[in-house]
Amino acid sequence: MDEKTKDRYRERARVIKALGHPTRLFIVDELSRGERCVCELRDMIGADISTVSKHLSVLKGAGLVDDDKRGLQVWYRLRVPCILKFFGCVEDVLRANERRVAVKP
Amino acid sequence: MDEKTKDRYRERARVIKALGHPTRLFIVDELSRGERCVCELRDMIGADISTVSKHLSVLKGAGLVDDDKRGLQVWYRLRVPCILKFFGCVEDVLRANERRVAVKP
DNA sequence: AGACTATTTGGCTATTCTGCCAACCAACTG
DNA sequence: CAGTTGGTTGGCAGAATAGCCAAATAGTCT
Numbered sequence: 001m002d003e004k005t006k007d008r009y010r011e012r013a014r015v016i017k018a019l020g021h022p023t024r025l026f027i028v029d030e031l032s033r034g035e036r037c038v039c040e041l042r043d044m045i046g047a048d049i050s051t052v053s054k055h056l057s058v059l060k061g062a063g064l065v066d067d068d069k070r071g072l073q074v075w076y077r078l079r080v081p082c083i084l085k086f087f088g089c090v091e092d093v094l095r096a097n098e099r100r101v102a103v104k105p
Numbered sequence: 106m107d108e109k110t111k112d113r114y115r116e117r118a119r120v121i122k123a124l125g126h127p128t129r130l131f132i133v134d135e136l137s138r139g140e141r142c143v144c145e146l147r148d149m150i151g152a153d154i155s156t157v158s159k160h161l162s163v164l165k166g167a168g169l170v171d172d173d174k175r176g177l178q179v180w181y182r183l184r185v186p187c188i189l190k191f192f193g194c195v196e197d198v199l200r201a202n203e204r205r206v207a208v209k210p
Numbered sequence: 211a212g213a214c215t216a217t218t219t220g221g222c223t224a225t226t227c228t229g230c231c232a233a234c235c236a237a238c239t240g
Numbered sequence: 241c242a243g244t245t246g247g248t249t250g251g252c253a254g255a256a257t258a259g260c261c262a263a264a265t266a267g268t269c270t
Binding site: 006010011013015017018020021022023025026044062079080082083085086087088090091092093096097 | 169201202
Binding site: 021023047048050051054055058069071072 | 257258259260261262266267268
């Protein structure tokens with residue numbers, strides 16, 4: 001595998017890794033319903049605002065969300081909605097896993 | 106957010122996190138073309154076989170692949186093919202990112 | 211200007227993840 | 241049965257992540 005191909009996989013992994021955290025997954029889910037400001041997200045998540053802000057910057061760095069300052073608040077929104085379709089597939093995996101546990105204990 | 110909802114996000118994140126590594130992404134991509142044994146994957150990846158084996162066990166733990174021993178070799182295959190559709194979306198994100206870099210340097 | 215609010219950044223510790231080596235296990239071969 | 245091959249597991253050192261606090265920044269309001 002040449003270096004350029006490896007780089008391509010690295011970039012892809014970076015995008016996916018950004019989704020691989022419960023809090024960031026929640027944020028993406030929430031943003032799928034519309035724009036949210038950081039303080040709204042912090043209230044829903046219940047973590048320190050600096051923690052929420054860092055999660056948002058991971059999502060932004062991966063190109064998954066965009067932000068936009070209006071007055072004192074910063075509003076975030078989803079940049080690439082197709083992500084959401086993927087969540088259905090993740091649910092399929094989880095359902096299959098539940099069956100697997102039931103069948104082979 | 107109640108504890109049950111958090112757990113649900115944790116499970117989803119675990120599945121996605123399993124995909125968030127260049128090597129594992131490569132493996133999934135390769136398995137989308139058919140079954141592969143560990144030694145074939147090791148040759149393509151060029152890492153120690155124990156490293157490849159551990160990546161496979163992460164994927165298996167997440168319910169993304171299944172394995173099956175035949176003779177000396179262990180063959181792996183994708184368990185939930187819908188994953189592949191997602192990769193198209195990841196590419197969309199990367200293309201959008203390239204545009205972003207071009208526009209705002 | 212000074213006080214106040216919303217958010218980001220820096221820094222730190224604790225935890226998790228990676229990848230290599232060595233040891234081990236399982237199935238085949240002579 | 242001894243030797244060989246293909247894979248997994250345990251252990252460890254180094255890298256990357258997460259989350260909190262404190263400090264810095266940027267807009268608003270008086």
